[in-house]
Amino acid sequence: MPWLAVPFSDLETKRSLNRRFDIEGIPSLIVLQPNIKEGTAIRDGVDLIYRYGIQAYPFTEERLQELLEKERDKHKNQTLKDLLANRERDFLLGHSTLKVPVSSLTGKTVGLFFSAQWCLPGVKFTPKLVSIYGKIKQELAVKGDEHFEIVFVSSDCDQTTFDSYFQTMPWLALPLGDLAIKDLAKYFDIRGIPSLVILGPDGKTVTKQGRNLVNLYQENAYPFTEARIGLLERLVDEEAQNLPKSVNHTGHRHELVLVSEGNGGGPFICCDCDEQGSGWAYQCIECGYEVHTKCV
Ligand SMILES: [Zn+2]
Ligand SMILES: [Zn+2]
Incomplete structure (x- = not known):
């Protein structure tokens, strides 16, 4: 660490800081500001750094408000292309077609599947999602509709594990280590994997609760919209009566x-x-x- 420290032996100060700021877990970063009255310290420094990086500085109310508004605007104007492509890459990885243009997903409901092979819940959830993906695609195909796709957003550590994990998935993927991966995790505030974010045909976020909805409603959750989930909730309530x-x-x-x-x-x-x-x-x-x- 390039900064200062309370001496290890100074238990008294450590204890009183813990008490004063109600520290419940670590890491924790409290930001004190010059000329600001007691009680207004920023308590979620770790979270702010994670979300905004150096942009969070100087951690003032105004700055945070500004960042929040910027973020809201970004989400309001988000497009599939902004999320999944960048200057060097306008394709996703496929299986039979190795490079699938990002533009081919325009107008579709798209699931972003955040997972990794080292993540046991992810590995357990994947076959379930594969089966549900198949059922949704099949149902849509009957209607001549191909408007659903999933994109694997990998946190795998090396190419071999990525390859063997991606092999089990019938959908597309971002290349391992692609810059978009970190950006997406940050942008959607992904706290744990596996996670399934659903984007609507207009490229806007439908829900970040895809995993939960798949567990609850399986293929019936499609297209994951509020109206659809509301309907399913009512059905479940009715069924629960019996x-x-x-x-x-x-x-x-x-x-x-x-x-x-x-x-x-x-x-x-x-x-x-x-x-x-x-x-x-x-x-x-x-x-x-x-x-x-x-x-x-
Ligand atoms: Zn269960
Ligand atoms: Zn019991």
């Missing part, structure tokens, strides 16, 4: 009780399939055991 109020599940020794979003439930990780869930679930509240209704 579900048993409690069940016995082989994976757990206690009886599980049906819960919903406003009624004891909430976002959870399914103890059966290890995937995210929300809304209706079967739960053992004492043990914190929770599963999708389809997983019992």
Whole structure:
């Protein structure tokens, strides 16, 4: 580190700083400013640096407001080409056709699949997404519609693992190590992988919850729009009326009780399939055991 430090032996100061700024986890970066009154310190320095880099300086309210507005404008005006192509590259990697023009995706619903082979949940989720991708494509093909595609955005460390992982996917990919990859992760504020961001036919973001929606609704989630998801939610609520109020599940020794979003439930990780869930679930509240209704 090229900066200063509180001496390691000065426990007193470390403790009092921890207390004063309520430090709950590290790394944490508190930014104090000259001539600014108590209590207005910027507390999410790490996050700001991650999102804006040196642009975040001098971390003032005005500066942050300005950056937020810029970001909002960028999202409002985003196009597929801006997101996926750059000056040196106007194509994506395919399988039978090695270079697929980015422009061929214009007007399609596009999923950006952030994953890597070192990420176990990613590797587990991929075959599920492959099967759902196939079903969506098949359903669309019947109508003569080809307006869906997925693009793999890889965080793999080397070409060999990228190649072997991409081999399992029937869709397109950004080249490994491409500059767009870091930019996209930052732009969509990707905190964990696997993650599936859905772009609409106009190139605008439809949802960043693609993974969750695929887990909940499988191929029915397509085209992932608010209207579609609203409809599915209503259907699920209706179906849930006919579900048993409690069940016995082989994976757990206690009886599980049906819960919903406003009624004891909430976002959870399914103890059966290890995937995210929300809304209706079967739960053992004492043990914190929770599963999708389809997983019992
Ligand atoms: Zn499950
Ligand atoms: Zn239990």
